[in-house]
Amino acid sequence: MLAVxxxxxxxxxxxxxxxxxxxxQGLLVLVCAERGDTEVQxxxxxxxLLKLRIFSDEAGKMNRSVQDxxxxxxxxxxxxxxxxxxxxxxxxFTNAAPPDEGRRLYDYLVQQARTGHPVVxxxxxxxxxxxxxxxxxxxxxxxxxx
Numbered sequence: 001m002l003a004v005x006x007x008x009x010x011x012x013x014x015x016x017x018x019x020x021x022x023x024x025q026g027l028l029v030l031v032c033a034e035r036g037d038t039e040v041q042x043x044x045x046x047x048x049l050l051k052l053r054i055f056s057d058e059a060g061k062m063n064r065s066v067q068d069x070x071x072x073x074x075x076x077x078x079x080x081x082x083x084x085x086x087x088x089x090x091x092x093f094t095n096a097a098p099p100d101e102g103r104r105l106y107d108y109l110v111q112q113a114r115t116g117h118p119v120v121x122x123x124x125x126x127x128x129x130x131x132x133x134x135x136x137x138x139x140x141x142x143x144x145x146x
Contacts, residue, residue, distance in 0.1 A: 001031065001032065001033055001034065001037050001041040001042060001044075001045045001105070001109075001144075001145045002031070002032040002034060002081040002082060002142070002143070002144055002145075003029050003030060003031050003032070003045060003049070003081070003142070003143040003144075003145075004029070004030040004078075004081060004140065004141070004142055004143075005027055005028075005029050005049065005052065005054070005140070005141045005142075005143055006027065006028040006029075006030075006133060006135050006138070006139065006140045006141075007026075007027060007054050007055065007135070007136045007137055007138075007139035007140075008023070008025070008026060008027065008028045008074075008133045008134055008135055008136055009024070009025055009134040009135075009136045010022070010023065010024050010025070010133070010134050011023055011026070011028040011074045011131065011132065011133035011134070012074075012131075012132045012133075013074065013076060013121075013122070013123040013124075013129050013130070013131055013132075014129065014130045014131075014132065015123075015124055015127050015128065015129055015130075020122070020123060020124055020129075021074055021076075021121035021122050021123055022074070022121060023071070023072030023073070023074045023119060023121050024071075024072060025069060025071045025072070025136070026066055026069075026071030026072035026073055026074065026119065027049060027052075027066050027071065027072070027073050027074070028074045028076065028131070028133050029049060029073060029074065029075050029076065030076050030077075030078040030081060031045070031075055031076065031077055031078065031081075031106060031109060032077070032078055032079050032080070032081035032082050032096060032097075032102075033079075033096070033097040033101065033102045033105040033106060034082055034095050034096060034097055035094075035095060035096070035097055035098075036097075037097055037101075037105055038105075039105070039108055041105075041145050041146065042105050042108050042109040042112065043112065044145040045109065045143065045145045046109060046112050046113055046116065048143055048145065049066065049073065049113075049143075050065060050066060050067050050116065050117060051065050051067070052065060052066070052141070052143075053065050053068075054139050054141065055068065055069045055071070062139075066117075067117070070118075070119075071119070072119035072120070072121060073113055073117055073119065073120045073121070074121045074122070074123075075106075075109065075110055075113060075120065075121070075122050075123070076122065076123035076129065076131060077102065077103075077106045077123060077125045077126070079093060079096040079097075079102060080093065080096075081096075082095040082096035099126065102125075103125045103126070106125055107125070110122055
């Protein structure tokens with residue numbers, strides 16, 4: 001699975017003028033399931049997200065996780081993370097999981113996150129979403145889980 005993790009002061013997802021998910025301090029995570037991914041990769045990604053130490057401690061060092069700071073998770077599906085631009089100017093998305101499988105793995109990730117973390121919000125799979133965020137730092141980290 002692929003993810004882009006952004007440390008945020010706040011973030012929200014809007015669809016057709018309606019806010020469907022919002023968090024205060026925490027992680028905005030853009031998530032993409034690739035062909036061949038299973039629940040194993042989703043579980044590994046969630047474990048990484050919950051323990052990734054990218055929040056500042058008293059000394060200003062990135063030493064705290066989203067759990068340590070009681071931050072939220074905003075999980076947003078984004079198949080375009082699997083884009084392959086090596087063949088020209090139009091990206092290919094053949095590395096992304098097929099839509100049904102991508103939805104299944106995204107839903108699984110969300111369900112597992114809600115079981116293990118108190119504040120989990122989401123976008124809507126395959127919707128045209130507007131993502132609003134105040135990136136903190138900015139801190140943006142790509143994560144690949146195999």
